[in-house]
Amino acid sequence: MSxxxxxxxxxxxxxxxxxxxxxxxxxxxxCGKCSAELEDIQxxxxxxxxxxxxxxxxxxxxxxxxxxxxxxxxxxLWAGVAAAVVVAVVAVASLLTPQPGSLTIEELNSxxxxxxxxxxxxxxxxxxxxxxxxx
Amino acid sequence: MESIPLxxxxxxxxxxxxxxxxxxxxTGNPDDAHDLVQEVLLRVRRGLADxxxxxxxxxxxxxxxxxxxxxxxxxxxxxxxxxxxxxxRWGVASSESADAEYARVSLGDDIQKALLELPIDFxxxxxxxxxxxxxxxxxxxxxxxxxxxxxxxxxxxxxxxxELLS
Numbered sequence: 001m002s003x004x005x006x007x008x009x010x011x012x013x014x015x016x017x018x019x020x021x022x023x024x025x026x027x028x029x030x031c032g033k034c035s036a037e038l039e040d041i042q043x044x045x046x047x048x049x050x051x052x053x054x055x056x057x058x059x060x061x062x063x064x065x066x067x068x069x070x071x072x073x074x075x076x077l078w079a080g081v082a083a084a085v086v087v088a089v090v091a092v093a094s095l096l097t098p099q100p101g102s103l104t105i106e107e108l109n110s111x112x113x114x115x116x117x118x119x120x121x122x123x124x125x126x127x128x129x130x131x132x133x134x135x
Numbered sequence: 136m137e138s139i140p141l142x143x144x145x146x147x148x149x150x151x152x153x154x155x156x157x158x159x160x161x162t163g164n165p166d167d168a169h170d171l172v173q174e175v176l177l178r179v180r181r182g183l184a185d186x187x188x189x190x191x192x193x194x195x196x197x198x199x200x201x202x203x204x205x206x207x208x209x210x211x212x213x214x215x216x217x218x219x220x221x222x223x224r225w226g227v228a229s230s231e232s233a234d235a236e237y238a239r240v241s242l243g244d245d246i247q248k249a250l251l252e253l254p255i256d257f258x259x260x261x262x263x264x265x266x267x268x269x270x271x272x273x274x275x276x277x278x279x280x281x282x283x284x285x286x287x288x289x290x291x292x293x294x295x296x297x298e299l300l301s
Binding site for chain 1: 151152155156159160165169172173243246247250261262264265266270271286287289290291293294296297300
């Protein structure tokens with residue numbers, strides 16, 4: 001008589017099905033040796049399964065790597081924003097600030113005339129621009 | 136559709152305790168189990184990006200047992216027996232009497248020592264089945280052997296345990 005020993009554990013674990021299960025059950029009914037082995041294996045299986053479940057010790061999970069911030073990218077972004085702000089400020093300031101080179105002769109004369117009126121000692125009352133090639 | 140943990144932190148939270156218990160029963164040593172869990176979680180972290188949907192637990196247990204075998208190969212050492220002062224970490228229910236608790240821990244000690252006497256293949260199969268609670272099919276996938284081999288290893292491992300505990 002062959003003894004389906006290895007099927008005993010599979011039976012206990014619910015891993016035996018169909019004809020294999022039927023054959024084992026009929027064999028166990030007729031074989032004292034295998035019935036005794038079934039009891040032994042059942043006890044061992046229960047003993048291992050009764051081992052206490054251990055708690056996970058604290059600190060066992062490894063620390064995450066430091067978050068890597070893409071500094072270059074962010075720096076470039078902020079540098080771009082800062083540059084745009086500077087350009088905008090300069091542009092607005094240049095529009096609002098009087099530019100000497102942009103004054104006309106008539107405006108200068110007007111300033112000088114006003115100053116000469118208030119302060120007679122102030123220089124010439126009128127700027128004369130010599131024509132080209134007069135020198 | 137399989138639902139898988141999205142981050143390695145979630146893997147640690149959901150599976151960490153199970154992996155630790157598997158590792159402890161295989162190594163019999165809390166320090167080795169600690170190191171093994173960390174190694175597994177690091178491998179999970181590196182591998183998650185490339186994980187292909189399938190059996191997540193099968194993938195995880197494959198990583199776990201490979202990490203264990205790598206450790207065994209690297210250190211070429213025999214597992215040590217659990218330290219007596221580790222019994223207070225075993226989470227024994229507080230409602231049990233001191234005697235029952237002592238008996239339970241002592242029995243656990245004997246079983247643990249017997250487990251460590253098993254050849255690695257048998258120990259691994261028994262622990263995956265009876266401690267981690269995997270099915271034969273899951274064990275076969277994790278260990279990359281036919282189901283018939285799993286069945287044989289589990290039964291032979293249990294028979295050896297019976298002899299060792301007699």
